Amino acid sequence: MPQPEWERYKIADKYAELTTVRHIVHLPVARRIIEDGRIKSGLVFDKSRLNKSRISVTWLSANNWSLGSLYGTVEFQFDWEKLVKHKKIYWVEAMPNYHPPAFRFLMAFEDIASPLVTKYDPEKDDGPLRRVDGTWRWHPDFCSEFMVADDFPLSDISGLDFVRHHQGYCRTKPDCVEKIADPSPQTTSGKLLSYVLAHGVHDLDKHMQPDGNGRNRLLDMASAWLSIVFNQVEYAGSVASNEDCDSVVKGALALFAVDKMDDGKTLLKLIAGSAQAVSALTRLIRIHFGSPTWDFGL
Secondary structure, three states: OOOOHHHHHOOOOOOEEOOEEEEEEOHHHHHHHHHHOEEOOEEOOOOOOOOOOOOEEEEEEOOOOOOOEOOOOEEEEEEHHHHHOOOEEEEEEEEOOOOOOEEEEEEEOOOOOOOOOEEOOOOOOOOOEEEEOOEEEEOOOOEEEEEEOOOEEHHHOOEEEEOOEOOOOOOOOOOOHHHHHOOOHHHHHHHHHHHHHHHOOOOOHHHHOOOOOOOOHHHHHHHHHHHHHHHOOOOOOOEOOHHHHHHHHHHHHHHHHOOOHHHHHHHHOOEOOHHHHHHHHHHHHHHHHOOOOOOOOO
């Protein structure tokens, strides 16, 4: 009997505990996810053996990319234990030509009767995913790719973060803008916060909500970037009332969110001065997060 394909990627002495998996996307995709209120599964289009099947999946990975992500800059995180609960696991394939080589599993609530996948028992089968004494392990030398046959509402997300893009590769877009521009996590977080504030979206609030001391790592990072942008503007307008300043700032944030930085700064010039603009931004953040004493903490 031939050796199962997964044994070439089996865990020997080296393993990492599996607690969190990630769905990493480019910023425009992240905006669409927020607009939809969920991560929508889709058909498989790459060189996978599932590319002619009708299975719709959401892609997740356990990897942290020290040289930058191959998938984007916005990271939606999921608790592995909750994710895998009640799901059946199937081996799909290895992708040995990837750098690093990848292994792929499919997870679904239903039984999948298909010659394209093989049922996998993480407590018995000797592959790159194991469950030993109740603890999940995976092989960190490879690219882990988990296909989940389901959508994920934003309420299922256990964490949010922002990462750099890999400068040499992008798995989803050959002409990737983020690969070339190399936006910092501060820049990406600031643009996503701009979208959230401009459109009044609250699905991600729990991940950016200020604590009792008015601080939150992601909100601090994003708002600091916005503060820098606001300070780059040469204000010369006549808009001065709180209500009008708030409207102008909201419009500028909507432009920043879709990478129209120059247009957003031009709009901000309608405001009479820096103090009024920054005060309007502060009000919007306080109102959005229900934190009346929040400040930039700079």
